[in-house]
Amino acid sequence: MEYPFSEDAVARYDALAGAQGNGAVDAQTAQDMLLPTYLAAVGAGASIFGRQMLYRRLRRGRDADALSAGRQRVAALLADRAAFDRWTAALQPLRQARAEVTEAIFVPASADAGGVAADSPLPPVPRWPAFIWLLPLAFFASVAASFFWLPALVATTVLSMALMAVQVSHQARIQYWETVAEALQLQLYVHSRQADAPGARQAADLRSRLARGAAEAIPGVAEYANWLMQSNLKRYYRTRSLVRAHAAFLRESYVQVADLDADLALARHLAEQARWCWAEEGWEQEIQLQAVCHPLLAEAQALDLSLEGKSAFISGQNGIGKSTLLRTVGLNLLAARGFGICYAAQARVPNLPLFASMQNEDALADGESLYQSELRRAHELLALSRQPQRAVYIIDEIFRGTNHMESVAAAAAVLDDLAAHGTVLVSSHNVVLARLLEKSCVPLLVQKRGNGLVLTPGVLTETNGLALLAQSGFDPAIERRAREVYKSLTGRLLSA
Known part of the structure; x- marks a missing residue:
């Protein structure tokens, strides 16, 4: 049975492996884009090893x-079903891992000793x-001596308690480490089975050295x-x-x-998709998506952008799917920079970081209102925009937490x-x-056309908020009465 791993465990390799990549997706963007x-x-179908690598690619992107x-x-895996099945069987042992191994072998980027980076996160023995x-x-x-000299039983008792104390003090650490060592053996086993892979022989040798002895695996005998x-x-x-x-x-x-x-895992996923393509890299201000759809919706409506x-600036009636459209574009851009694919008929997009602001909420426990939350996120995005590399910013309903006039003014400036x-x-x-x-x-x-949606140049003129x-x-x-007030306010704004 496959061991369940938390989101923190899946993210651990990325956290330890450093800042390589072309700009990391931050926590709010990951939440807004439904990355988990x-x-x-x-x-x-992937093991913790594959899931950690997929997470890394998705959060950091690749050159x-x-x-x-x-x-x-x-x-190659998609084109050769026999190879796909062979590798699926070869990697199956990885799913037996009960621990993630990166904490035992990857040194945190911040760790150093006197300015010299350590080679291992484990302390010296x-x-x-x-x-x-x-x-x-x-x-x-002492046991032998007690047969001839009875007071030796005191030493036997003390030494017995000492042996037990050593076991009790190390029990939790030993039990956890055994799961890590087993997972490393699974990693090395899979590595060693790739005969042409660099280090295959060394992997087999190291695996055997990490394995338990035959006697240590016998129930009953092992405990004693x-x-x-x-x-x-x-x-x-x-x-x-x-x-x-x-x-x-x-x-x-x-x-x-x-x-x-x-x-x-990616090949397995793509084999099940009705629509996808290899993404071409465009210049930094180019997004061309033909018949793009949302990868998480079973009956996603395709759009061209x-x-x-x-x-x-995207407008549309309430409930028509503007937020879904933004997530569709965002997820496809992230899939392109991390996996090289888009869920579209054709795609040409920039390989740039992406940051989002879609689900700002108030946090009363922290004394932060909705508007303060929105301001904090806007400040974060502005700070990110000052980085040397350009980025894509996806924003839904900016500054909902204040009055209409201030919302428009602040939104225009930010x-x-x-942009x-x-x-x-x-x-x-x-x-x-x-x-x-x-x-x-x-x-x-965004407009309805037939059973689908289309994006056309223009701005919403027929709103449906009041009709609702x-x-x-x-x-x-x-x-x-609401329509009278709306007409009056709109007239004043447009004539300003």
């Missing part, structure tokens, strides 16, 4: 060379375990050996020393195995600034923003 749900879909190499490997054999020896000697001979304690320090000494090789082995498992040199440093896709019910942003944003209108008053059971007089 998407990752679970792509990684179905053009890495994307090209990955595309070739996945394409202390000296005293080398003399632990003296404790069982003394115990057996652990208590009387401290066998598990000796194995604990011996295997930790081995892992520490071979940390660099184990890191290379991990990447090789995890990459293969991730590629296999074409942007070049400008950002986009969005104009962001000067990257590509912005923003949706809003404040259609007056389209006029204020006309120099930086192309106005696009009547549909929701409000008195017609309330709807009429």
Whole structure:
């Protein structure tokens, strides 16, 4: 049975492996773009190794060379069903892992010793375990002596308690480490079975050195050996020393195995998709998506989006799917930079970081209102826009937490600034923003056409927010009064 892993465990390799990549997706963007749900879909059938690598690719992206190499490997798996089945069987043992291994072999990026980076996250093995054999020896000697000299039973009792104390003090650490050592053996086993892979022979040798002895695996015998001979304690320090000494090789082995498992998972995922394509890399202000759809919706409606040199202001009636559209574009851009694919008939997109602001909420426990939350996120996005590399910003209903006039004013200022440093896709019910942003944003209108949706140039003119008053059971007089106020306010804004 496959062991369940938390989201933190899946993210651990990315956290430890450093900042390589072309700009990491931050936590709010991951939440707004539903990355955990998407990752679970792509990684179905993968082990913790493959899921960690998929997470890494999705959060960090890859450069053009890495994307090209990955595309070739996945394409080869898709084209050769026999190879796909063979590798699926070869990697199956990885799913038996009960622990993730990166904490034992990858040094955190911030860790160093006197300015020199450490090679292993494991501390040196202390000296005293080398003399632990003296404790069982003394115990057996006292037992033998007690047959001839009764007071020796006191020493026997004390030594017995000492043996037990050592076991109790190390039990939790030993039990956890055994799961890590087993997972590393599974990694090395899969590595060693790739006969042509670099380091295959070394992987087989290291795996055998990490394995338990035959006697240690016999039920009943193992328990007595652990208590009387401290066998598990000796194995604990011996295997930790081995892992520490071979940390660099184990890191290379991990990447090789995890990459293969991730590629296999991606091939498995793509084989089940009705629509996808290899993404072409466009210039930094180009987004061309033909018949693009949302990868998490079973009956997703396809849309075309074409942007070049400008950002986009997206309007549409309530409930028509503007938020879903933004997530569709965002997820496809992330899939393109991480996996080299889009869920579209054709795609040409920039390989750039992406940041989102879609689900800002108040946090009363922290004393933060909705508007304060929105301001905090806008400040974060503006700070990110000052980085040397451009980015794509996806924003839904900016500044909902304040009054209409202040919302429009603040949104215009922030969005104009962001659009000067990257590509912005923003949706809003404040259609007056389209006029204020006309120099930086192309106005696009989401409309129903037949059974689907289309994006056309323009701004929403026929709103349905007030019509929903009547549909929701409000008195017609309330709807009429609301329309009078709306007409008056709109006239004043447009004439300003």
